[in-house]
């Protein structure tokens with residue numbers, strides 16, 4: 001149930017208009033300056049995951065602006081390019097087609113310099129990401145945020161329980177080397193600023209031997 005639930009693409013995104021232009025242009029125009037000789041990435045790829053409402057899109061947007069990386073909102077991409085297998089009435093979301101998503105992103109990810117934003121992480125190729133950030137939010141705070149989205153009672157409780165049982169953190173730890181997984185609290189505006197600062201430092205130090213010692 002968990003897996004199926006988090007494989008769906010939520011219909012309610014608060015930042016769709018803002019990100020759509022960026023997404024289309026960024027995915028369609030490979031930048032040769034970002035690829036080193038031999039195909040090794042010049043800039044890192046970051047995956048930001050977590051239960052819906054934990055602040056992925058908000059944080060990714062701020063981080064992308066701060067450090068000039070490309071923000072890829074998988075939910076938006078799936079809708080924009082029809083990378084799904086239709087609408088699930090029961091779960092009230094699109095059913096993502098993971099193969100189509102991975103095919104769509106392969107070249108972009110190879111270039112590096114991407115911040116990928118999605119409430120799931122186990123179907124991406126492990127080699128794509130240099131760090132996997134899992135945002136976590138206190139239950140009472142998350143409940144308020146999700147209630148404001150007008151989710152159905154079942155969707156609300158699915159997402160709420162997903163956070164209580166730390167489904168995304170477990171999924172990240174099972175899918176990626178544990179030293180690449182970083183859990184960050186996302187309850188307040190101050191948390192967003194601190195997380196952006198932490199990750200900005202990490203990007204600047206990327207490729208140095210201590211880059212994962214956060």
Ligand SMILES: Nc1ncnc2c1ncn2[C@@H]1O[C@H](COP(=O)(O)OP(=O)(O)O)[C@@H](O)[C@H]1O
Nearest residue numbers: 052053054055056057058145186187188189192
């Ligand atoms: N750390 C935070 N502190 C306060 N409000 C936040 C925080 N993170 C997100 N929000 C708010 O919560 C809502 C959901 O955030 P969003 O970034 O869309 O989450 P997600 O992308 O994980 O679904 C938005 O209204 C956003 O402004």
